Amino acid sequence: MEEYAYVNGKKLRKGYTTGTCATAATVAALSMILNQEREDKVTVKTASGVELTLKVEDPTFSELEASAAVRKDGGDDADATHGLLIYANVKLLPDQTAITIDGGKGVGRVTQKGLAIPVGMAAINPTPRRMIEENVRQMIGDDCGACVIISVPEGEETARLTYNSRLGILGGISILGTTGIVNPMSEESWKAAITVELTMLYETGHRWVVLAPGNYGEDFTTQVLGIDAGRIVNMSNFVGHVLKEVQRIGFERVLMVGHMGKLVKVAAGIFSTHSKDADARMETLVANLALMGAPLELLEQVDACLTTEAAGELIHAYGYDGIYQILADKIKARSERLLKYRKPEVSVDVVLFASEAGYLASTKPLDVIKEEWQ
Structure with missing residues (x-):
């Protein structure tokens, strides 16, 4: 070893x-x-x-x-x-x-x-x-x-x-x-390692990069979307930091692929997604369900959930699966807004999935994303 x-x-x-x-x-x-x-x-x-x-x-x-x-x-x-x-x-x-x-x-x-x-x-x-x-x-x-x-x-x-x-x-x-x-991954050393990986990818000619918050996102990207693993960078919980590094290095397009439980935080403008820094998963779901006109009964049940998987079962049972498209679009908008006043301009797309339900939503049709990223 x-x-x-x-x-x-x-x-x-x-x-x-x-x-x-x-x-x-x-x-x-x-x-x-x-x-x-x-x-x-x-x-x-x-x-x-x-x-x-x-x-x-x-x-x-x-x-x-x-x-x-x-x-x-x-x-x-x-x-x-x-x-x-x-x-x-x-x-x-x-x-x-x-x-x-x-x-x-x-x-x-x-x-x-x-x-x-x-x-x-x-x-x-x-x-x-x-x-x-x-x-x-x-x-x-x-x-x-x-x-x-x-x-x-x-x-x-x-x-x-x-x-x-x-x-x-x-x-x-x-x-x-x-x-x-x-692996020894204090936050600063981990961020430095991600920057090295992004730089190496850029220097080999890539201008598009897939960002995943962990192994599940990487697996979904390769197995469901069919995208080569060599184009994926694990951003862990450092979503905002890595997005800014992507822009600084010069990438033009980003595809964020992640589990609902992690990326839902970004829809609320939370760019450091470790639970020690912020949570707001259920609060984000509840707020967006309320904007959709969901009944108070559903809002209270979702608020009591400990995982987005459990919340997802309730959301499906009540017929509010449309929330995932809303959240995917908000994650895209929040991410692009974070980079808005710097150059180069970076286009962001998002794919959300769950462990049990699988694919939930994306900012473009999945077939289009698969074709574009081949």
């Missing part, structure tokens, strides 16, 4: 996610059952293929059950979960074939619709779940089952420092990670 990243001339240490810790602890515990030997270190591959050797803490084992912990290390992007022990308790079930994965003490439970995990399940995201299951299956074969419980003793207390409760995740932290590696 490359232990450091160089961003804007600074040497920053990488870390690994809670999902990687949970996977490593599971592998360590299962190894102890299979080998009947104490494990002090464990080697695993992350979801992105990076091989890590991590220290095992508090290992215990018996003939069919074991427990092990791996300490979360966020590198130079340390957050509230940095330093937490992530435990895995594994039971072998020789008379079964299923592998079950659940959360114990300190791992949150999903209580609201709209997240990647169904209501009632432990907040262990899809990628960590897949990595745990794949490793267990590889180790025990097809003719045996196992029960894996992930726990974080200090998770409930730590969760108070996160936004989990606002997302309907109660009782602990989430087990997260899409790549397994935490």
Whole structure:
């Protein structure tokens, strides 16, 4: 593993996610059952293929059950979960074939619709779940089952420092990670990295750029719109900063592709979309629904939602799907207004989607966008 990243001339240490810790602890515990030997270190591959050797803490084992912990290390992007022990308790079930994965003490439970995990399940995201299951299956074969419980003793207390409760995740932290590696991305270094990526794209002759606020936007762009991944820049939460950099560097056209829950904030003129800076998702929906003449009953229900996915179900049920076109047009107008008094002039188009419903709206017909951006 490359232990450091160089961003804007600074040497920053990488870390690994809670999902990687949970996977490593599971592998360590299962190894102890299979080998009947104490494990002090464990080697695993992350979801992105990076091989890590991590220290095992508090290992215990018996003939069919074991427990092990791996300490979360966020590198130079340390957050509230940095330093937490992530435990895995594994039971072998020789008379079964299923592998079950659940959360114990300190791992949150999903209580609201709209997240990647169904209501009632432990907040262990899809990628960590897949990595745990794949490793267990590889180790025990097809003719045996196992029960894996992930726990974080200090998770409930730590969760108070996160936004989990606002997302309907109660009782602990989430087990997260899409790549397994935490790249050091303080805001300034992250912005600098985005500028480098934009500059490189411009210098290769591109004058149009797709901006996505995250992996979901990138996936929608490539899989649904069919646009080459090499034209996409991940702008994260720095919408206003990146738009201004796009204009400064000299791009002429922007296509913003993002999940409703992120880009709806831009419709209200919020250009730093991290929840620590601003939210106003439901307020923006409520205000625009009210302008459409929506009944008070719908407005109150949307205002009580914790996610735009949950709000979207209500909006569809009441027949107000037209709000998405209004919001897409407002995002375009707000973004172009931000750049109005500088040169060159930048044209912005927008595509909105949701996790469950898929495509919602765009500032041009989707077929036109696909054709223009091929």
